[in-house]
Amino acid sequence: MLAIRPASWHEPETMPDRPTLSVVMPAYNERATIHSALRRVLDAPVDSIEIVVVDDGSTDGTRELLTRGVALDPRVRVILHDKNRGKGAALRTGFHEARGRFVVVQDADLEYDPSDFAQLLEPLIEGRADVVYGSRFAGGGAHRVLYYWHSVANQWLTTVSNMVTDLNLTDMETCYKAFRRELLDEIHLEEDRFGIEPEITAKVAQLGVRVYEVPISYHGRTYAEGKKIGLKDAFRAIYCIVRYGVPARAARRPVPWRPDDASAASAEDSRADVS
Ligand SMILES: Nc1nc2c(ncn2[C@@H]2O[C@H](COP(=O)(O)OP(=O)(O)OP(=O)(O)O)[C@@H](O)[C@H]2O)c(=O)[nH]1
Numbered sequence: 001m002l003a004i005r006p007a008s009w010h011e012p013e014t015m016p017d018r019p020t021l022s023v024v025m026p027a028y029n030e031r032a033t034i035h036s037a038l039r040r041v042l043d044a045p046v047d048s049i050e051i052v053v054v055d056d057g058s059t060d061g062t063r064e065l066l067t068r069g070v071a072l073d074p075r076v077r078v079i080l081h082d083k084n085r086g087k088g089a090a091l092r093t094g095f096h097e098a099r100g101r102f103v104v105v106q107d108a109d110l111e112y113d114p115s116d117f118a119q120l121l122e123p124l125i126e127g128r129a130d131v132v133y134g135s136r137f138a139g140g141g142a143h144r145v146l147y148y149w150h151s152v153a154n155q156w157l158t159t160v161s162n163m164v165t166d167l168n169l170t171d172m173e174t175c176y177k178a179f180r181r182e183l184l185d186e187i188h189l190e191e192d193r194f195g196i197e198p199e200i201t202a203k204v205a206q207l208g209v210r211v212y213e214v215p216i217s218y219h220g221r222t223y224a225e226g227k228k229i230g231l232k233d234a235f236r237a238i239y240c241i242v243r244y245g246v247p248a249r250a251a252r253r254p255v256p257w258r259p260d261d262a263s264a265a266s267a268e269d270s271r272a273d274v275s
C-alpha cells in the first residue's frame with residue numbers, strides 16, 4: 001500500500017483544520033468515471049472536504065488517471081493497493097486514513113450522486129444521528145429503472161439483515177453510509193469484499209448507536225457499463241449477515257443516552273461548515 005501524497009496528512013494531530021467530511025472512494029477499474037466522480041464530490045455543497053481514494057489494484061488505467069487532472073487537487077489523497085483486495089479491504093484502508101469529523105463512502109462509478117451529501121449529513125450535523133444510511137428504496141429522488149430481480153435481492157437481503165440486527169432499514173446494501181469518525185474506531189472490520197456491507201451494519205447495530213436513513217437518488221449502471229456485483233456476492237452477503245449479525249445481536253449494547261446540550265453544541269460547530 002502506498003500513499004502518493006502528502007505524507008504529513010497521515011497524522012491527524014498535525015492537521016489543526018480537520019475537514020468536516022472525509023469521502024472514502026474505493027476504486028477498482030473505474031477509468032471511465034474516476035475523474036468525474038472526484039470532480040462531483042469536490043463540487044458537493046460541503047465547504048471543508050477531503051477525498052481519500054483507494055485504488056484497489058486497478059489494471060485499466062485508473063491508477064494513471066490518479067496522477068493527473070482533478071486527482072492533483074490538494075483535497076484529494078490517493079492510496080494504492082499493490083493488488084486487488086476487494087471493496088471491504090479498500091474501505092478499511094480509507095477509513096484508517098480519514099481525518100474528517102464525518103466519513104462517507106462514495107463509490108467511484110457515480111451510481112450515487114454527491115449532491116445528496118447535504119441530506120445525508122444533516123442528521124449527523126444536527127447531532128441526532130451517529131450513522132446515516134442513504135436509502136434507494138425510501139422514496140427519494142430520481143432513480144434509473146433497471147434490473148427487477150436485482151432490486152428484489154437487495155430488499156430481501158435487507159429484510160434478512162433486519163431480522164438479525166433488529167434495525168428497520170430499507171437498504172442495507174447501500175453505498176451511502178455516513179458515520180461520525182470516532183465511531184469507526186470502535187468497529188473492527190474483517191470482510192475484504194462486498195460482505196463488508198452486512199458486516200458494517202451488524203457491527204453498527206451492536207454498538208446500539210443512533211441510526212438514521214434518508215432517501216437518495218440512484219443512477220444504476222448496466223453490466224455492459226461495468227456493473228460487477230453478482231449472485232455469488234448475494235450468497236456471501238447471507239453468510240455475512242449470519243456470521244456477524246448473530247454474535248453482534250448477542251453482544252448488543254443498549255442505546256446510549258446523549259444530553260441535548262452536547263448535541264446542540266456540536267451541531268452549532270458543524271452547521272457553519274455545510275451550506
Ligand atoms: N467490483 C469490485 N469493486 C471494487 C473492488 N475494490 C474496490 N471496488 C470499488 O467498490 C465500489 C463498488 O463496486 P461496484 O462493482 O460498483 O459494486 P456495487 O455498486 O455494489 O454493485 P454494482 O455497481 O451494482 O455492480 C466501486 O467504486 C468499485 O470500484 C473490487 O475488488 N471489486
Ligand SMILES: [Mg+2]
Pocket residue numbers: 107109111
Ligand atoms: Mg456500483
